[in-house]
Amino acid sequence: MSSPRPAALLAAGALVLGGASACASKDSAGSASGPVSVSASESACKVSRTELPAGKHTFDVKNQGSKVTEFYVYAEGDRIVGEIENVGPGLSRKFIVELPAGKYEGACKPGMVGKGIRTGLTVTGDAAPHESTDQKLSDATASYKKVVEAHSQSLIEKTTQFTDAVKAKDIEKAKALFPVARYDWEFIEPVAGSFGKLDPSIDAPDADLEPGQQWTGFHKLEKDLWIAKDLSRSGPTADKLLVDVQKIVDESKAVTLNPLQLANGAKELLDEVATGKVTGEEDTFSHTDLWDFHANVEGSKASIAALRPVLEERDPALVKELDAGFAAVDAELAKHAQGDGFVTYDKLSKADVKALSTVINAVGEPVSKVAAVVAKDKK
Amino acid sequence: MTGTLNRRRLLQVGGAGFAVAAVGAGGAAVAHSVADEQGTDSALHGPVPFHGEHQAGITTPAQDRLHFAAFDVTTSSRDDLIALLKEWTAAAAQMTQGKEAGQTGATGGSTEAPPDDTGEALELPPSQLTITIGFGPSLFTTADGKDRFGIAAKRPAALADLPHFPADDLDPARSGGDIGIQACANDPQVAVHAIRNLARIAFGRAEIRWSQLGFGRTSSTSVAQSTPRNLLGFKDGTRNLKLEDTALLDSQLWAHSADGAGWMAGGSYLVARRIRMSIEIWDRTSLGEQETIFGRAKKTGAPLTGEKERDEPDFSIAGADGQPLIAEDSHVRLAHPDHNAGAHLLRRGYNFVDGSDGLGRLDAGLFFLAYQRDPRSQFVPVQRNLAKHDRLNEYIKHVSSALFACPPGVQPGQYWGHTLFG
Known part of the structure; x- marks a missing residue:
């Protein structure tokens, strides 16, 4: 699954247009029925048909590039409706997805990072029954479960790479991997944070400890890397981190959040940004706060995306407000993108921080209203 | 606004004699006794009408507490701004009458939603x-x-940027602002509640740029009010414009359509200045020196040429040394309308103590608020005069500055700024 690393994500934004138009324009080559074939490479994502009748469709994804790839079908607001991961070079894999009428996007993700190379898909007709609100709510739960699974998988992979680098005493590599490993952690934090004592043992900052308490987790290693610049005694901390993260990952996969929890999770993630990240308190040694900031925002968006069909039905004006609010956050974050990630937080001016705070506060209000809309009794 | 909730129904039922209601936003005659002021009368707890020809909070007898907030508008959409002003007006109309903000108030909404109030x-x-x-x-x-x-x-031409005055030491982060909102009340929690709820409504469209809490009104805006003391221990603003000075209010306080900006008719211009006082230094100054600096007696507030607070100062009387009793560089002389081409101000300032400054001193002073018809011929010349000559300058420093055009009042169904955007 993807570890949507921020830089790749932001860079991909620019690629989307080119990629999408290149492959969206010609779909006549494919047959009118049967599987939709997808030909994925490093730079292209050719989808055989982009006009589809409503109903069940099989996507046949062939990886013709040299990197492992994956293919997603997104509904509006990047809600995942279907996906296939880990398609190795030269391999083909199939998946089936039920598509009601609407606008979708297919995305190939070479290297399993970023927003992917997107192609618009239009589904028409009414073969699929109109979903009831109950159905939409349970779909939201299922859809978000996929998100958690994907990010849990990525979290353990990236954390393993990070702790390997720490144990190999490769300071530069570990430093580079630190914000990357934290990305998935911060993305699914409301889920991960629900497991009581594991959260502090993975993520506690120095200042949060009680006397006598053993400091473990990401931030201990962060201090070893940036302040002590010495990994000679970091091995046990790295081992413990990996064990704790594995536990979280195992438990997270089993968790099913109900729609209300999703809505509150979206809000909690923004609260995290507004209280911890905007102040630059999260990563006091590495100043990689913008990675966490970005991950929280993306996690919040993912929860909202899962709920989108319900919100569209009940409060379309709120959806517009949310879209505009998140777009403003994206635009502000994009100003600080650098290389594969972001500039460090100590490079931001007061005005930069204020601008970030402004957009987070602005989107925080509409996000705080989502739970009540979701909870509202059916009319 | 049906469906809104009263914060305190009891008061609505049992509150007798809201003398202050007669004051109104229009500055009608006051029926407000000195006894009211002692805080025993329920008038201090009652509501001030929100609607009227002029905005309330200008000639309204000065309340004891202030929360002032300057906002930066963050949206670039005119429609969003107008929508915000409408929502603000509705919330202000409710809160000033003791009601909760929003449709469902603090506890009447969904348990899954953040409360409206x-x-x-x-x-x-x-x-x-x-x-x-x-x-x-x-x-x-x-x-x-x-x-x-x-x-x-x-x-409006009268909303010209204020010039730099000698010795100004302004912090840009605490100065200016697209919109200023003054909330005054006799309970600090009520004033803070008002600003907090307006700020919340504004998210995504406007955000607080700076804000200031104040206590202990430093001016009286009615003859029924005694003149309070500032943190220097003096009665200041004895000569303030008061709501009973109908003719002066018309010529010195309210903007007229003939002034050039028709939409401001019935409105007023507000100058806000945060004035830090070196109170520790002041406290080491002899009583005689303090009185000379002010030109008034500390105990009575009387000008040094008179006996009672409201005696007119006589600037011509000289003392035994042949020098004027009220010194040339005294505060009362320099600020007096006679020495400023007749310019009056309606001052409505508050004391502040914002903690301490890390150097063993209180971060204290006066949050100066003054309403007027045209700052160019009122605040600006007066302040120029003071900034150049006032002996008080050794003890005070202007650290922030802002200027606002306060539109006329609204009637039910109208919104703040409707004359500007309509």
């Missing part, structure tokens, strides 16, 4: 809360002259 004013009486709005120069045009909301042409 933040709730800390529940059970508190209206406390004479007034909420007064003003528009800053930067709302009309950006620093480089761009018309932000299609109102640049309506910027």
